Amino acid sequence: MGHKVIVFGVDGLMMPLVKKFAAEGELPHISRMLSEGAATELLPYISAWGDVNWAAFLSGQAPGTSWRGQALPADYARTRPLLKRLEESGLRAALVHFPESVASPAPHFTLSPYWSAAAPSPYTFAAPAIFTTDRQRLDVPPKPRQQTLGWPPSSPLAYHDKGLWQPLEREVNGEYRLTIRSPHGDNVTLSLDIDTLTLRSAHGGVTLVQGAWSDWLALGEVAQGGKARFWLAHVTPYIELIQSEVTFPQRIARDSVLAQMLFEDLGPFYSQWAVKASPDEALLASTFQDAEHQSLWLADSALRLTHQHGYSLWAGVHHLIDESHHLCLGQYDPDSPFYDPQQAARYEAVIRECYKILDRSLGRIINGMDKETTLFLASDHGAVPNHFMCDIQRYLAKHGLVALDNQGQIIRSQSLVYLKDERGGLEIYINLQGREPDGTVPLADYACLQARLLHLLRNWHIEHNGKVHHAVAWALRKEDAASAGYWGEYAGDVLFTYDSGFVWGTSASGEDICPVVAPGANHGPQKPTARTAHTSNYGVLLAFGAGIRRGYYHDHHHHGPYRMADPGATIAWLLGVKRDTLDGSVMQALLAPDETDI
Structure with missing residues (x-):
């Protein structure tokens, strides 16, 4: 089948916490990658956020070549990034939930490009929501913030706000009604029989189980084949349930036939969840379950597209860990002005669980990949606490x-x-x-x-x-x-x-x-080398499998750092394509001796 590369991207993953949780025995699959593969930290470019650095990573080119701006891909034909060089060699890449600032025209495959604009995503019928009979939750206005963090100022992202609260209304017949609201067309109304815990649409029904996600429920033609599932949080003293994001299966991918095959095997794909990854959230368990399902979906799609459908490169990005860093590092890291040793363990536990979810997804890939596959676990940056x-x-x-x-x-x-x-x-x-x-x-x-x-x-x-x-x-x-x-x-x-x-x-x-007036952590505005005793703004690369040196750690303090454009050049080397238009350097130290240049 030929050499294949899987890039399992993780927004915000940082080496200090990888090493910490691996040493605690919590990350068996990542520990295997460390012991049987090669690893290093990656120096991000400014701004140290995903849009700039994933574009550099996958193109093999520095921002001066690869990056015009968020959601503005560079000229694919003129700059000739890694994907263009693959195309010229008759190879194809699959990008799943990867930033839309990377150009990936046919013959490459894209599914659910990461949507960053303030306008509603064209791939999403309805955002996730929480339905409740608790009027206090619905009627209390939100408190205005003293500060708003993020760039651009008109659309800040640093708080990872979620929680679209909606009313669950009681009907005359005793059933309850909820309405899934869409910015793209008609809404969908469902009925809930609380005695049988059955939720019905015009196209079927599902049974709810407290503390777990339901089966998928079809929403009909108005959602163009989109489906939702539900997580029952409470029945008493008030009823509360979470609705998943609903995506358009016919719009979400370039090749709708191939996408439908993935959906039939793996279920619908969604890009976001309803509840923040914070210990202060009562419904946090729903996010752990929802995010793990998405992470495993990504892992399974990587194996299918590379091993069954002939794609030489798969790249996707999972965002749970970055969210936990933004929301928890400010109370976990002693360097933070908001650190409280009596509360730190709560926040550390959330971060640890997010890393364990990632580890299980890496195990899925490792157990399914063949001997001609190279696996990269990579991140675009880390984070440090705000002051x-x-x-x-x-x-x-x-x-x-x-x-x-x-x-x-x-x-x-x-x-x-x-x-x-x-x-x-x-x-x-x-x-x-x-x-x-x-x-x-x-x-x-x-x-x-x-x-x-x-x-x-x-x-x-x-x-x-x-x-x-x-x-x-x-x-x-x-x-x-x-x-x-x-x-x-x-x-x-x-x-x-x-x-x-x-x-x-x-x-x-x-x-x-x-x-700052509230705890938090950031990466984008800060120097790429920012770090504390517990956290770091450097990105991560763990390489494992075909062509990779075993048991090697490239310490940037002693040998100098690799940069974000270098993995793209290294992928080009592994797949045997020309790299004369790439700015990055092949990471020779991470390659097996018989794979390096002479």
């Missing part, structure tokens, strides 16, 4: 470089500089006359304004508890940013990264820099 919030827009406005409206949004025609929502929040663009539609800065002032930006960024600081903390770790002119992997027409005129513990956001009280 301070930074509002770059307000900081630049304070110094007269940006004009903001009453909602805090930039007025481009009155601003000397600006940031782009899709570019990750670490690149500043000069509003240059002749280049920008509403340019305000003469070309003669360009270099002077670059210098002013560097001065402002390098001197942005906060005095806290008697110490001065500088917000920015480093800042570079565009012409110097090749050292960070950036070049070309899309790069900002000044690039920078925040120091460890600083996170992008906005504050209701108007500060441009201040302590």
Whole structure:
């Protein structure tokens, strides 16, 4: 069947916790990968978030070549990334729930590209929801936040908000009614017989079992074949049940026939769950079950598509661990200002369970792969606890470089500089006359304004508890940013990264820099090398199987780090395709002796 590579991507996976839980005996399959394969940490690019780094990983190219912006794939034919080189060699890749910023035209297969926009996903009929008869839950308005973290400011993601609460209404006949609401068309109403715990649609019914997911229930033509399942949480003192995400089976993949074969074997695919991965959530068990089903679905699809359908490369991304880091590291890591030793074990237990779910999925792949398969367990970044919030827009406005409206949004025609929502929040663009539609800065002032930006960024600081903390770790002119992997027409005129513990956001009280008011952890804005004694912003690569050196750990402190573009070049080497258009280097130290260049 030929050499195959499976890239099981895990958003946010970090080596300190891999090693910790493996040493505790909790990760038998990952421990096997460590002992019988090769491993290393990977240095992310800025922004240290998935969109930039998965694009670099799978293309084998640095962001200057591979990344135009979130949901804006680079020119596939011009840049000739790894997938193009596969196509030229007659090979195909399958991308399952992989970021949509990676171009993957035919003959490659895509299913449920990761949707990051604020608009409803075109692949989703209905988001997951929680139905309840508890009016207190439904009627109490949410508390306004003092701070909102994330980039872009208009669509923050750092809190991983979920919990779409909906009413469960009692009918005259004693049954209950719930309505699955869709942004794409008509809603679907179901009836619940609480005596028999039976939930019915016009197309069938399922029986509910408390604390477990039901069978899948067809929702009919309005959902275009979509199905939902349900998790019964409570019957008394109030009724509460969770509805899964409902996806469109005919829209979710490029090849609907192949996708239908997967759905018949593995069940529907969904991208998100209803309850946050936090010990503060009463219905957390539903997320563990839901996320594990998705993780195993990914693992099974990797084996089927590579071993039965002729795909030479499979790549997908699972997001549970990243979510647990955002929500739990702020109370787990002693470096966090919110650390409480009396509560830390609760948060550690949630993170550990997420890693154990991952380990069971890796076991599924290891037990099913043949001797011609290489398995990569990989991540795009890690995370470290938050200490301070930074509002770059307000900081630049304070110094007269940006004009903001009453909602805090930039007025481009009155601003000397600006940031782009899709570019990750670490690149500043000069509003240059002749280049920008509403340019305000003469070309003669360009270099002077670059210098002013560097001065402002390098001197942005906060005095806290008697110490001065500088917000920015480093800042570079565009012409110097090749050292960070950036070049070309899309790069900002000044690039920078925040120091460890600083996170992008906005504050209701108007500060441009201040302590965070709630526990959390982040990765995207911070320098790629950020770390504490317990956490790290580096990504992870564990390699196992065909062509991989046994029992080797590449310590970046002693040998220097591999970067996010290097795995793509290494995959090209393993699959025997040309890599002259790739920026990454083959990770020779991780390969078996007979696989390395002479």
